[in-house]
Amino acid sequence: MARKDLLDIASLHPEEIGFLLDQSSSFKKLFTHSVKKIPALEGKSVLMLFYEASTRTHSSFEVAAKRLSAEVTNFDVAHSSISKGESVRETIETLQAMRTDYIVVRHSHPGLPGMIARQTTASVINAGDGAHEHPTQALLDAFTIKEKFPDPRGKKVLIIGDILHSRVARSTSTLLQKLGIEVAYLGPGSLVPKYVPATIRRFTDYEAAMAWAPDVVYLLRVQMERQDVQFFPSLREYHRVYGITNTRLAEISDRGLYIMHPGPVNRGVELCDAVMDYERSLITNQVENGISVRMAVLDWLKPGGEFPKQVSYVARQRADSTVLTP
Numbered sequence: 001m002a003r004k005d006l007l008d009i010a011s012l013h014p015e016e017i018g019f020l021l022d023q024s025s026s027f028k029k030l031f032t033h034s035v036k037k038i039p040a041l042e043g044k045s046v047l048m049l050f051y052e053a054s055t056r057t058h059s060s061f062e063v064a065a066k067r068l069s070a071e072v073t074n075f076d077v078a079h080s081s082i083s084k085g086e087s088v089r090e091t092i093e094t095l096q097a098m099r100t101d102y103i104v105v106r107h108s109h110p111g112l113p114g115m116i117a118r119q120t121t122a123s124v125i126n127a128g129d130g131a132h133e134h135p136t137q138a139l140l141d142a143f144t145i146k147e148k149f150p151d152p153r154g155k156k157v158l159i160i161g162d163i164l165h166s167r168v169a170r171s172t173s174t175l176l177q178k179l180g181i182e183v184a185y186l187g188p189g190s191l192v193p194k195y196v197p198a199t200i201r202r203f204t205d206y207e208a209a210m211a212w213a214p215d216v217v218y219l220l221r222v223q224m225e226r227q228d229v230q231f232f233p234s235l236r237e238y239h240r241v242y243g244i245t246n247t248r249l250a251e252i253s254d255r256g257l258y259i260m261h262p263g264p265v266n267r268g269v270e271l272c273d274a275v276m277d278y279e280r281s282l283i284t285n286q287v288e289n290g291i292s293v294r295m296a297v298l299d300w301l302k303p304g305g306e307f308p309k310q311v312s313y314v315a316r317q318r319a320d321s322t323v324l325t326p
Contacts, residue, residue: 002302005117005124008133009174017142017178023296024143028289031067040299041070046102047095048074049116050127054106056263056287057127057137061104064294073100088112089119096120101303105129123301131165137262138171140293142179144285145216148258153180158209160186160242161220161270164193168262169220173200184212187242206242210251216282217252218260219244219270235269244271249278258282 003016030038046065050058065072075095088107095103096119104125105113110132117124128134142152149155157176163169163185173183177199184201185192186209196202203209222238239245244252244259249272252259259281265271275281 003300004302004304005113005126006135006297006301007114007117007124007126009135009138009171009178012135012175012178014178017139017175020139020293020296020300021143021146023300024139024289024293027295027299028292031292037067037069039069041065041068041101044068044070044101044303045099046070046072046104046298047098047100047122048072049077049091049095049103049105050075051077051105051107052128054127056290057106057134060287060290061125061127061136061294061298064291064298065102067291068295068298070102070298088116092116092119096122102298102301121304123303125297125301128167131167132170134167134171136290136294136297137168138175139297140286140290141168141172141218141260141262142175143293144260144282144289145176145181145258146179147285147289148282149215152176154182155216156182156184156212156214157216157218158184158186158203158212158214159218159220160209162191162222163187163196163220164191166220172218184209184214188238206248214257216258216260217244219265221262221264222266222269235266239269239272243269244275246272246274249274253278253280256280260286262286 046061048058048062062072062074100122102125103116103120103122104127105116106127106129107113108130110130113124113126113129126133126135128137145152145155145157159169159173169185176183183199184203185196186203186206189204192202192204201212203212222235257280259271259275259278261270261283263283263286265283267273276283
């Protein structure tokens, strides 16, 4: 189960997924019992290498690393030599000389985290690469769903929106299917890939998708920054046809469905304002769970190419009941 890097979801084995979700639960119990810091990664260093803007993922990784007692360095891309034409490879060679243990990287180019992983002994975590993958988002999504459905096999998740440009849709749908969850896509024909896995249903009509009887409705952010052409008439029209309006929220409430969104939310586009107060909205849960999931990932990976038998900090300390007391 030991790995150096976390670059995608597809390569994860079921045992690894189960291990990470279990450890996420254990770490969540730690900091909900007022244990805000543990020495699991004491003496280790985590470098945050974000070429794209981020709030939730960046802050979540930073908090997770600090709760594990790691030192965190934020690499200022805007004021680095990258602005002078330095290549990614030159940047990584510089960072390698600094002997950092972990590199959390976000970049607009698919596959770049993998390239970095091959050039460094540090453990590399893909925090989003273009429209390709976002593995820790998928893990926190699965963890959030499992909190509501401990045995999620046979449950249905409807993912709505900009599937075409979404790394979240790719990673999360792959992981959910590994857990036995049925997945369907809903969106404008222009924003749903023409070819999707045969195991994923494809809808373009909202009513038809809801007739499929999902348990969770997962809204995706409309990524205008990745759209070089106009994929739908207007944002208002998108909200009317595919968004959760007040009327649709009432129907969702009557059915007792859960709502998720990876953030940031475009209010009035994917969701109406009332969704934020909906009692079965899991959006805040996703943000909170991101910390415990990323703690589990950081604790699981082993920098430097050393792969001892996988034993997490939580597992090592489980017998010590004082860990879970304030």
